[in-house]
Amino acid sequence: MKEIVSIVKCIDYNPKRLKKALEDSLKNINFDFKKINKVLIKPNLLGPHNPDQAVTTHPFLLEELCKILKKQGVKKIFIGDSSAHSTDLSFEKCGINKLKKYAKIINFEKEPKKLFSLEENQKISLPKILSKVDLVINFAKLKTHGLTHVTLCTKNLYGCVPGKLKEKLHKVYPGVKEFSTLLNRIEMQIKPKLCFIDGIIGLEGEGPGASGIPIKSQILIAGKDCGPVDIIATEIMGFKPNSIYTNKNYNIKKSQIETIGDGKDIRLKFKKPNTAMLTMFLWLNKLFPKSKIIANPEKCISCGICVKKCPVQALILQPHAICNHKTCIKCLCCVEVCPHDAIHLEEAKIKKLISKMVLKIRKV
Ligand code: SF4
Ligand code: SF4
Numbered sequence: 001m002k003e004i005v006s007i008v009k010c011i012d013y014n015p016k017r018l019k020k021a022l023e024d025s026l027k028n029i030n031f032d033f034k035k036i037n038k039v040l041i042k043p044n045l046l047g048p049h050n051p052d053q054a055v056t057t058h059p060f061l062l063e064e065l066c067k068i069l070k071k072q073g074v075k076k077i078f079i080g081d082s083s084a085h086s087t088d089l090s091f092e093k094c095g096i097n098k099l100k101k102y103a104k105i106i107n108f109e110k111e112p113k114k115l116f117s118l119e120e121n122q123k124i125s126l127p128k129i130l131s132k133v134d135l136v137i138n139f140a141k142l143k144t145h146g147l148t149h150v151t152l153c154t155k156n157l158y159g160c161v162p163g164k165l166k167e168k169l170h171k172v173y174p175g176v177k178e179f180s181t182l183l184n185r186i187e188m189q190i191k192p193k194l195c196f197i198d199g200i201i202g203l204e205g206e207g208p209g210a211s212g213i214p215i216k217s218q219i220l221i222a223g224k225d226c227g228p229v230d231i232i233a234t235e236i237m238g239f240k241p242n243s244i245y246t247n248k249n250y251n252i253k254k255s256q257i258e259t260i261g262d263g264k265d266i267r268l269k270f271k272k273p274n275t276a277m278l279t280m281f282l283w284l285n286k287l288f289p290k291s292k293i294i295a296n297p298e299k300c301i302s303c304g305i306c307v308k309k310c311p312v313q314a315l316i317l318q319p320h321a322i323c324n325h326k327t328c329i330k331c332l333c334c335v336e337v338c339p340h341d342a343i344h345l346e347e348a349k350i351k352k353l354i355s356k357m358v359l360k361i362r363k364v
Contacts, residue, residue, distance in 0.1 A: 002256055003228035004029050007236065007263035010200050010220050013051075018064040022196075025222035026068070028260045031194060033072040038133040041065065041103070042192070044141040044156045045081040046208055047337060048093035054201040054214035057139045059095030061198050061220075065139070066102035077103035078129060080111070082162045084209075084337045085305055109163040116189040118182070126160050130190055138192035138226060142199030142217055142233060144207035146332040146345065147176055149276040151208045152233045153195045153226035154187050154246040161186070167311040167333065174329040180245030187226050187246075195229045197221040202237070204270040211341045215270060219263045226250075228257045237270040274352070275332070275345060291347045293328055293335075295321035299342035306334035306343055 006028035010021035026032075033039075043057035051058050062079065069077055079099060083090040087107045091097050096105055106129065114128040130136060140156035148155055161169065173179040199219040203212035219236065223229035227250035231241045241247045241254070293314070295306075300320040307315045314327035315334060321343055323334075334343050 002258040003223065003225060003252070005221065005223040005228050005232045005257055005259050006261045007232065007259060007266065008220050008222075008261040009218055009263040009266070011218050013058050013060045013200060015060055015064060018061050019067070021220045022061070022064055022068055024261065025196070025220055029222055029224055031224065033069065033074055033135075036072075036074055036134045038076045038078075039069055039074050039135045039137060040078045040080055040129060040133040041137045041139055042156065042160060043079065043081060043094075043096070043139045044143075044151070044159065044198075045083050045087070045090045045094050045096065046159075047083050047339065048086050048089040049210070049339075050093060051095050052214075053210065054203045055141070055143070055207075055209055055212065056090070056094045057141050057198045058200065059098060061196075061200070062096070062139065063099055063102065065137070065196075066099060070102065078106055078133065079103045080106040080108050080127065080129065081159045082108035082166070083159065084166070084333070085309060108160060111162075113162065118185045118189070124161070124186065124189075125165065126186075126189070127162065130160060135194060136190055136192040138195040140195070140197045141208075142197050142202035142219075142221070142237065144204055144212060144237075144270055144273045144276070146206060146208075146273045146275045146335050147330075148180060148183075148244065148246065149273060150230075150234055150237060150239060150244055152197055152230040153192070154183050154230050157186050157190050157192070157226075158183060160190060167309060170331040170333060171311040171329070174331060177245055179331075181249060183246050184249040192226065193224055195223050195226050197229060197233050199233070199236075202270065206273050206335070206344070209336045210339055211335060211344065213271065215268070217268055217270075219266055227252050232257060232259055236266060236268055238268055239270070239272070239276070243276075274347060289348045290325075291330070291345050292325050293323040293330070293343060294346045295323070295343040299340050301340055301342070303339070305337050305339065309333045309337045
């Protein structure tokens with residue numbers, strides 16, 4: 001049987017239109033909430049961002065979903081996350097605390113934990129509640145990402161890893177390939193049975209944080225499994241699905257997925273992050289100097305968030321953030337968390353120029 005992925009159009013965050021988009025999506029994928037009493041919603045709350053920045057799952061969508069769940073007889077709703085930093089502040093800034101009348105808001109860092117198996121002899125400590133609810137709803141955001149190139153349902157589950165453990169795992173799995181395999185293993189343990197992607201306003205370019213640019217993508221994507229939903233979302237964004245390691249690891253053929261909904265023929269062209277462009281030209285790395293993490297002293301306010309987040313202590317404040325390039329593993333966590341778009345992975349100008357020229361010739 002084919003995996004069904006729904007893509008419905010929704011032009012903005014008007015509550016009436018959101019309600020319809022959610023109801024249509026559930027109908028398209030034939031989902032009902034029979035025998036489901038306890039639900040945990042995992043949104044993307046990367047950090048304390050205003051919903052207009054399009055970095056986090058929009059609270060209006062979550063509100064409409066909570067109303068549907070209540071109407072369907074769901075007795076207990078939880079909304080939980082562990083942000084890249086400042087989770088409690090994120091709940092406030094992202095508009096999640098306003099949903100307390102529908103759901104219990106939980107900071108995964110403060111929740112009891114349970115060991116989940118990742119692979120033989122390897123376990124990971126995740127919030128116990130993930131195994132205590134009848135249904136986990138994964139509510140991701142349609143965004144680009146410097147390291148993994150896109151961040152959709154699979155990557156969103158990394159927010160179930162509480163607090164500092166996230167940084168530690170970046171150190172253990174430093175490359176994009178290993179890190180993506182870790183993401184797939186975490187997904188296998190959590191296995192959300194209902195997945196949404198808020199693509200009403202997505203984020204393109206240097207996502208997933210403040211450096212990305214909001215894009216009016218006007219779609220809501222839904223399905224019962226992360227893999228097919230991510231594969232279709234990647235294609236809609238204008239990336240090759242198999243160029244994303246987490247997608248490749250699912251080993252699902254496009255022919256095994258059926259798309260449905262009034263948005264199923266939509267194809268967008270999200271601006272790719274520089275890192276995605278440059279991985280197409282790995283030969284350039286051999287000829288020219290390697291990329292480096294650089295903070296812009298005009299934008300950096302020396303808040304120290306990136307310093308705390310760096311898994312290998314490669315950053316210091318002097319007074320602005322400065323990177324020890326020998327220690328840096330290029331996990332891009334600093335870029336992800338900087339609230340001021342002040343720190344980036346800088347490529348040699350000549351590399352950027354050549355890759356742009358080749359792309360132009362190839363019309364990519
Ligand atoms: S680079 Fe960004 S996160 Fe780091 S200290 Fe400067 S402003 Fe703060
Ligand atoms: S400096 Fe940034 S990219 Fe380098 S290891 Fe630290 S957080 Fe990762």
